[in-house]
Amino acid sequence: MAGSVRRERVTFPSAGAELVGDLYHPVPAGGVEVRGPGVVVAGSWTTVKEQTAGLYARCLAERGVRALAFDFTGFGGSGSGGGPRDAELPARKVADLAAAVRFLCGHRLVDPGQVALLGVGAGGGYAAVAAASDPLVGALALVVPWWHDAGPAEAVQGSPDVVRERLAAAAAARDEYVTTGQVRYVPAVSETDPAAAMYGPFDYYLDPARGAVPEWSNRFAVLAWADLLAFDPIAHAGRIGAPTLVVQGEDVPLPEGVRRFHGELRSGGELLWLKGTRFDFYDGRAQVEAAVTAGVEHFRRAFATG
Numbered sequence: 001m002a003g004s005v006r007r008e009r010v011t012f013p014s015a016g017a018e019l020v021g022d023l024y025h026p027v028p029a030g031g032v033e034v035r036g037p038g039v040v041v042a043g044s045w046t047t048v049k050e051q052t053a054g055l056y057a058r059c060l061a062e063r064g065v066r067a068l069a070f071d072f073t074g075f076g077g078s079g080s081g082g083g084p085r086d087a088e089l090p091a092r093k094v095a096d097l098a099a100a101v102r103f104l105c106g107h108r109l110v111d112p113g114q115v116a117l118l119g120v121g122a123g124g125g126y127a128a129v130a131a132a133s134d135p136l137v138g139a140l141a142l143v144v145p146w147w148h149d150a151g152p153a154e155a156v157q158g159s160p161d162v163v164r165e166r167l168a169a170a171a172a173a174r175d176e177y178v179t180t181g182q183v184r185y186v187p188a189v190s191e192t193d194p195a196a197a198m199y200g201p202f203d204y205y206l207d208p209a210r211g212a213v214p215e216w217s218n219r220f221a222v223l224a225w226a227d228l229l230a231f232d233p234i235a236h237a238g239r240i241g242a243p244t245l246v247v248q249g250e251d252v253p254l255p256e257g258v259r260r261f262h263g264e265l266r267s268g269g270e271l272l273w274l275k276g277t278r279f280d281f282y283d284g285r286a287q288v289e290a291a292v293t294a295g296v297e298h299f300r301r302a303f304a305t306g
Contacts, residue, residue, distance in 0.1 A: 002062035012098035015092075017081030020069025021100070021188065022049055024061035025109065037303055038110035039067040039295075040121030041163070044146070044282065045088050046188040046197070047229075048076035052120050054284045056143075056204045059292040066298060067118075068104055072096045076215050084183045087221035088124060088197075090231040097130040105136055114138055116242075116301040118295055120281065122146040125230060125233035128261070132239040139302035141245045141295040144281045147234055147257035153273040163229060172223035177223055185219040196220070204279040212283065237264035244269035245298040247291045249276040270298070 004027040011018050025033060039060055047067040057067035071078035072093050073086040097117065102206030105112035116139035119127030131137040162183070173184040189205040190196035197220040204211045205218070212218070230301025234257060244265055248258045250273055263270045272294055274285040 002059075003029075003041065003064060005058055005061040006033075009057075010062065010068070010103070011104035012070075012099060014096045015081055017073040017079040017083075019070050019073065019079070019096060020049075020053060020077040021068050021101065023056065023107070025055045026061045026064045026067050027050060033109055035109050035111050036058065037065055037106065037114035037116065037299055038104040039065055039099060039116045039118050039299065040104060040127075041067055041069045041113055042093070042097060042117070042122055042127050043069070044121030046075070046086065046216075046218075046220060047151070047211070048213070048215045050076070050213045051211050053123070055283055055288060056118060056120060056292060059288060060296065063292060063296045064092040065111060065296055068100060070096075070100055075217075084177060084221050086188075086217050086219050087183070088122075089222040089227050090129070091227065093126045094130045095208065097126055098134050101130070101136050102132060105292045110137070111303075114299075115301050116140065116156045116302070119145060121278065124290065124294070125231065128233045129236050130242065131242050131244075132236040134207045135241075137242050139161040139244075139299050140240065140242045141247070141298055143247045143291045143295075144249050144278050145233070145258060146278075147232075147254075150219050166225040167229065169222050173222035175228065186222055188218050199207075202279070204282050234261045234264065237261045238266050240265055240266055241259070243267055243298070243302040246271045247277060247294055249281055249287070250274065251280075253278075 004026050008023040010021050011021050025117040041053045041057045049071050053069035059068035073096055074080040080278040104115050106111045108242040117127040117137050120143045131140045178231035187193050189198045189202050262279040272291050280287040
């Protein structure tokens with residue numbers, strides 16, 4: 001049964017930028033909050049805290065686990081630190097997750113020995129890389145993680161030619177940014193513009209009742225393609241020491257990457273298959289509840305002796 005939740009607006013620094021987040025606290029029946037575990041939640045690419053990340057954070061808090069959803073550098077309400085806004089730069093996002101973990105470790109209601117990461121979609125890849133190099137991360141949960149190594153990248157983009165075109169566009173956009181300070185953007189998602197980062201009927205992002213919230217800019221900095229297409233979270237699996245749970249949808253394309261990642265985990269890890277498409281796990285009630293329930297159980301097992 002879902003419990004009461006209190007939302008706290010928080011800010012914290014990351015590499016020169018001030019990041020804005022919502023920290024969701026479980027409110028005990030007696031009203032006295034006590035120190036306990038904390039989870040940093042990372043949502044899918046280009047998104048903000050009012051979308052999937054906030055939904056998962058609230059659901060975690062309803063089940064008794066304090067959770068933070070925040071806007072990455074240059075997204076939503078967070079500062080840009082002098083860099084381009086709405087730029088899907090994996091290294092910058094991984095650094096932001098490390099900053100969020102440090103912030104939670106210092107919060108008066110969080111036990112610094114019980115801090116975890118939960119990533120959904122592309123956020124799963126960023127969370128995996130962050131966990132691989134951060135000893136403060138005591139547990140990791142990944143929900144329909146999105147991998148970007150060369151094989152899946154070509155399959156998702158459509159062909160090697162599309163990948164080459166996007167890398168060329170990224171190089172030109174980077175040169176333009178360095179020379180003029182101007183950032184070239186395309187829509188993040190569109191049904192009408194073939195130049196969009198995601199071109200097609202992606203209803204989660206385009207439906208105002210789902211992910212098309214006012215806080216989301218729906219734009220993609222073209223210069224980010226070079227960093228994004230070269231990003232390979234699977235290569236970091238062998239360095240992850242934290243207990244790891246991977247929740248994968250049975251109807252999500254390209255499951256090979258998830259199987260490879262799970263097979264290379266140093267910690268072994270658990271791979272849980274549930275019914276649903278990728279976007280079902282972004283906001284579908286049954287899938288989100290199942291993923292959150294599995295995540296809470298995983299975190300409690302991981303921190304049983306912490």
